[in-house]
Amino acid sequence: MKNVKQFIRAVISLSILIGVWWAIAASGRFEPSLLPSPWKVWQGMFEMIKDGTLWTHVWISLGRFFAGYLAAAVSGIVLGLIFGWYKKVWAFVDPIVQVLRPVSPIAWFPFIILWFGIGNAPAVVIIFTAAFYPILLSTVAGVNRVDALYLKVAANFGIRQPQLLYKIILPAAFPMIMNGLHMAIGSAWVFLVAGEMVGAQSGLGYLIIDSRNALRSDLVLAGIIFIGISGYFIDRLVRLIERIIEKQWGILSEGGRT
Incomplete structure (x- = not known):
């Protein structure tokens, strides 16, 4: 029932947003080339879906994102556990x-290009840089907030390093680590698109710049919409993984659910 209500609210909110957009576009205040109508954007979106262009750019961006994000998550959590302890x-x-x-990761871009060349590597490095620090700092903070009682119980059972870190410290710090992972999604996804706008020849960021150069504002908005949709589903995926791990470890989440 709760999910149904959330779905209805989302439909209503999006309908209002599209309605306002349609009204502004139909008012004639802006030229169609500056603000295309929702129908025009949908036509452009369908055009890219039909010829496969959109999916190509989406999958390339997702591949770059997960390569950089997973590398940042692993290194940030491991180093955070060590530094926190x-x-x-x-x-x-x-x-x-x-x-x-x-x-800003973009400030490093001239050096990244010189060090890693042109292609996927610069975008992956930018994503890594954007995601690494939130994950590292949240992990360190989570380790520092671990209840001393857990450590006393572990000492009584004779649990020592390195088992103490991944059997006791990691589950206890998990809520803070997840906060860092969620924050890292937003910053990494934003800088992925920015990186693709600057030096890539594919991906959603490149799609927006290429469409702007072709004076196709409908495709620009279509790219923006898919950036938002992709970011939303990435966040949902991370939350799903979070719930699975919480159930495995028996961690009590907000609202009393496990």
Whole structure:
């Protein structure tokens, strides 16, 4: 019943948004080349779906995203567990992270091109850079917040390193780690599109730039829509994995569900 209500709300919200968009486009305030109607965008979208162009760009962007995101997740969680546990080491690493973290991945793009060349590698590196810091910092924070009672129980049962990290610390820090993973999705997906706009010859970001150069604003909006849809489904996928892991580990989630 809850899912049905959420679906109805989503349909109503999207219908209102499309209605407002249609009304503005029909008002004549903007030229059709500047703001195409929803029907025009749908026609352009169907055109790209029919010839396979859209799916090609979507799958290329998703492949780049998951390559960079998974690499950032694995390295960020592993290093976060280590740095969170060995606080003296983190005291030296933290200033470096705090200096590098605010730097936009796009600012590194000239060096990334020089180091990794043209192709998939620069986009993957940008995604990695955008996703790594939120995951690392959330993991470190999660380890620091682990209840000392868990550690005492582990000591009583004779659990030592490295089993302590992945049997006790990792499940206890899991909610904070997931917060970092969710934040990383947004930043990594945004910078993927930005990276593809700058130096790629394929992907959703390139599709938008190429459509703009061809004066096809309908295809530009179609690309934007699919960027939003793809980002939404990526977030849903991560939440599904989160729930599966929570059930495996018996972690109590928000609202009292497991």
